[in-house]
Amino acid sequence: MSVSTRSRLVVVLLLAGVGLGAVAGAVWEWWWTPPEGMAFAGQWYLTPPGPDVAFGGTALYVAVAVPFGIALGGAAALVGRDVLALMLTTMVASSVAAGVMFAVGHTLGPADPDAVSVDSADYAPVPSDLSFTTEKDDPAWASSALVAFPLGAMAGMTAILLVLRGPEEVSARSARPEPR
Secondary structure (H helix, E strand, O other): OOHHHHHHHHHHHHHHHHHHHHHHHHHHHHHOOOOEEEEEOOEEEEOOOOHHHHOHHHHHHHHHHHHHHHHHHHHHHHHOOOHHHHHHHHHHHHHHHHHHHHHHHHHHOOOOHHHHHHOOOOOOEEEOOOOOOOOOOOOHHHOHHHHHHHHHHHHHHHHHHHHHHHHHHHHHHHHOOOOO
């Protein structure tokens, strides 16, 4: 695989990752139903409280990210030749897609309920924002849910490589460098 072909593959996979991440983020927001909370004394409270209600956005992120990751990894395996470059590029592209998916879904979802509750009347209904359930002060990017997109991509790529090309061709192709 020549340098220009490899460069084109990297650019195409990165753009595909950004595009699939944006679509997946829109699907995540569309599919999600925000849990209701209420404002009281300038604070937001989830009603009813509980991890099952608060965890819904995170679980749905994983449910959407894995199939989109499988699609990205499978498509990459169909067009790529150099297995090592393909794996590295797919990992980077799927990681970018995971971040884009979160950013798009979070942006399309409701506003931060803590900020909305400051100006809301007591007992006013305030929907939750679309985010990950993390420890109290952890940022969203610290959530392990962001691994779902790359995990799906690696699973999709591995399945296509082993089923369509076979383990012998994959190991032979990755063992010998291709002429430039």
